Amino acid sequence: MNGVHDMGGMDGFGKVEPEPNEPMFHTEWEARVLAMTRAMGAAGAFNIDASRFFRETLPPDVYLSSSYYKKWLLGLQDLLVDKGFVTADDVAAGHAVKPAKPLKRGKFTTDDVERVMVRGKFGRAATRSAKFKPGDRVRAKNIHPTTHTRLPRYARGHVGVIERDHGCHVFPDSAAVDSGENPQWLYTVVFDAAELWGADADPTLKISIDAFEPYLDPA
Amino acid sequence: MSSHDHDHHHGDHDDHSELSETELRVRALETILTEKGYVDPAALDAIIQAYETRIGPHNGAQVVAKAWTDPAFKQALLEDATKAVSALGHVSRVGDHLVAVENTPKRHNMVVCTLCSCYPWEMLGLPPVWYKAAPYRSRAVKDPRGVLADFGVSLPKETEIRVWDSTAETRFLVLPMRPEGTAGFSEAQLAELVTRDSMIGTGFPKAPGAPS
Numbered sequence: 001m002n003g004v005h006d007m008g009g010m011d012g013f014g015k016v017e018p019e020p021n022e023p024m025f026h027t028e029w030e031a032r033v034l035a036m037t038r039a040m041g042a043a044g045a046f047n048i049d050a051s052r053f054f055r056e057t058l059p060p061d062v063y064l065s066s067s068y069y070k071k072w073l074l075g076l077q078d079l080l081v082d083k084g085f086v087t088a089d090d091v092a093a094g095h096a097v098k099p100a101k102p103l104k105r106g107k108f109t110t111d112d113v114e115r116v117m118v119r120g121k122f123g124r125a126a127t128r129s130a131k132f133k134p135g136d137r138v139r140a141k142n143i144h145p146t147t148h149t150r151l152p153r154y155a156r157g158h159v160g161v162i163e164r165d166h167g168c169h170v171f172p173d174s175a176a177v178d179s180g181e182n183p184q185w186l187y188t189v190v191f192d193a194a195e196l197w198g199a200d201a202d203p204t205l206k207i208s209i210d211a212f213e214p215y216l217d218p219a
Numbered sequence: 220m221s222s223h224d225h226d227h228h229h230g231d232h233d234d235h236s237e238l239s240e241t242e243l244r245v246r247a248l249e250t251i252l253t254e255k256g257y258v259d260p261a262a263l264d265a266i267i268q269a270y271e272t273r274i275g276p277h278n279g280a281q282v283v284a285k286a287w288t289d290p291a292f293k294q295a296l297l298e299d300a301t302k303a304v305s306a307l308g309h310v311s312r313v314g315d316h317l318v319a320v321e322n323t324p325k326r327h328n329m330v331v332c333t334l335c336s337c338y339p340w341e342m343l344g345l346p347p348v349w350y351k352a353a354p355y356r357s358r359a360v361k362d363p364r365g366v367l368a369d370f371g372v373s374l375p376k377e378t379e380i381r382v383w384d385s386t387a388e389t390r391f392l393v394l395p396m397r398p399e400g401t402a403g404f405s406e407a408q409l410a411e412l413v414t415r416d417s418m419i420g421t422g423f424p425k426a427p428g429a430p431s
Contacts, residue, residue, distance in 0.1 A: 008333030008360045008384065013353040016369040018416075022347050024271055029245040034270070034345075035263035036249060043257060052335055068336070068351045070241055077248060086251055094247035096254035108258045113265045117273065119341060121315045122388040150386045152333050154360065166316065166389060186387050197361055205380045207360050210387035 001146050002153060004060040009154040009197065030069040037076050038116045044104025045085050048120070049176035053148035054079040124183035126168045131213055132187060136162045139219035140189070140211060148176035151215040158195050159219045163208065164188040171212055185213040270345060279342035279392055280413035282307070283424075284406045286319075287397040297321055300392060304342075316389045317342070322396050322420075326379045329367075329420030330391040331359035337385035342392050343415055350419065360384055370421045393420040400427050 007013075025031040041051060055063070055075035063071060080086040087098040105112075132138060142157040143149070150172050166186040174182035190208045193201035252258045282304055286293040295303040300319040317339060320328040332338065333356050338346040349355050358366050363380050367373060374380065383391045395417040401409060404427070416422030 006334055007353055007357040008331075010353075010357040013357045016349050016352075016354045016358070016366055018349050018370060019347065024345055026348075027242070029242045031267045031270075032245050032249055032263060035266040036252060036258065038266055039258045039263060040252070045257070055335070064353070068348065073241065073245060073248070077244075085255070085257065086248075090251045090255075091247070094250060096251050100255035100257065103257060107256050108262050110259060110262045110265050113262055113269060116266055117269050119315070119390075120388075123315050150334060152384065152386060154333075164318075166387070169316075169388060172387075186389070188383075188389075190381075193361075202362070202364060202380070204376070204378060205363060205382065207382045207384060209384045210389050212387070 001056060001148065002144055003056045004063050005056045006153050008152045025069075029073075033069045033073045033076065037072055039108040039112075040076070040080065040085070042112055042116045043106065043108040045083060046079050047175050049148060049170075049172040050079060050178070051075060052172070053176040054082070056148065122170045123166075124168045124170060124181060126185070127183070130165060130185045132162045132165075132185070132216065132218075134162050134165060137219040138162055138187075138189060138211075138216040140209075141215055141217055143215070145173065147173065149173050149215075151211060152209060154196055155189075155191065155209050155211070158191055160189040160191040160195070160208075162187045163190045166210065169212070171214070173212070173214070187211055187213070187216070189216070274340055275344035276342075276413070276415035276418065277410070278344075279339070279415070279418045280410040281406070282319075282342065282392070283394055283413045283418065284409035286394055287401075287409055288406050293394075296394070316387075317392060318383075318389055319392045319394050320381070320383065321394045324378075324396070326381060327374050327420065328381050328383065328391075328393045329359060329363050330383045330385060330393060331356060332385040333357070333360055334384075334386060337388075337390065339390035339392050342390075343418055347415075367421065370416065372422055393418050395424050398424050398426050 037051065041048065055071050058071060058074055062074065066074065077091065081088060084101050089097050137159060139159045140151060140155045140157060143151065164187060168183040169186040171182040171184040174180055188208050189211045190206050193205035193207060196207060253260055286296050292303060296319045300317040301315055304317060322328055336346055336351040338350060355366060360382050363382050385391060398412055412425045412427065414422050414424060417424045
């Protein structure tokens with residue numbers, strides 16, 4: 001979706017402000033939100049792509065004015081309501097007032113903690129051969145899906161070169177909307193800055209994205 | 220409002236009432252998830268403790284220091300970082316798709332996630348606020364030299380800059396250049412010089428003998 005989360009190349013957000021000796025969490029609730037999100041994901045309530053999609057669908061003004069973990073909280077709550085694990089009545093009451101819905105992998109307990117400390121695997125066996133190889137010129141498609149996609153707007157319509165082939169991976173555009181993993185070939189595609197940002201761009205700059213095969217046409 | 224309000228530690232950008240309302244919402248959601256039998260609160264405590272104690276830039280620093288001292292490891296790291304890092308054993312497991320990219324006198328690498336906040340947690344810990352915020356996400360792909368200036372960092376004008384936008388589940392670790400004046404340093408001494416930002420590409424390693 002063409003949301004405000006797709007920020008590459010936007011102007012006006014000001015300077016980057018690193019915080020010296022930044023703590024891991026600024027408040028205790030941030031840590032609880034992170035832990036709840038990881039636990040419910042690991043228990044099978046949703047996948048990582050759906051969790052990203054539900055943050056992206058927050059209203060633009062909310063997205064831009066909320067802290068990082070506030071976005072996680074709002075996205076998590078919306079997602080759990082959408083998937084039926086929590087109801088609007090539960091939220092209004094601040095307690096569970098409706099019955100629970102079974103989780104794919106059951107209750108998240110201390111025995112499951114190690115699972116969230118290991119990064120998931122997203123590579124999948126190839127079911128067909130790759131359309132592109134390193135060195136090939138490709139054009140990122142000019143597509144504007146209204147659901148989740150990982151093709152940033154700034155790359156759409158532009159020509160780059162395939163640099164790496166990462167094999168087949170879970171396709172976020174499908175996984176985010178419960179249409180299955182639909183694995184697709186994934187490539188690093190490199191663009192000259194002038195191709196993306198015009199003649200005034202930094203001549204020393206190249207930018208790469210990792211692009212799934214359905215995002216690309218031969219060029 | 221609860222009587223605990225004055226006990227909270229506040230983020231710089233949250234005002235008091237917004238934080239309190241947020242905290243109440245977080246507590247309510249945890250109550251709901253617990254009452255429905257979805258999560259054991261002790262497991263949430265354990266997740267937080269694991270993040271606070273087990274992941275962080277020290278993991279990435281070990282990898283970088285080893286690459287600086289062991290050419291075979293460096294080559295393996297650049298060829299397949301997931302495999303090379305897994306073989307070390309003493310750092311947390313990274314799953315698939317870790318990619319290490321090497322800074323050279325000719326080329327500087329910088330990592331961003333313009334769409335959200337993708338970051339190599341196992342190597343660097345949880346990302347800092349600036350990495351997840353709009354100024355960095357918007358400008359890194361268009362004006363990386365301007366972003367570097369915000370960090371007090373500048374590169375020679377002829378240095379090629381490569382920005383890696385983490386748009387899939389690949390994760391990128393920058394292998395910075397080894398600082399001058401470190402001949403004979405042990406891996407442990409070198410690891411002390413490796414900063415988080417040097418592994419994102421928004422900084423350089425510390426010079427030997429510089430204040431930490």
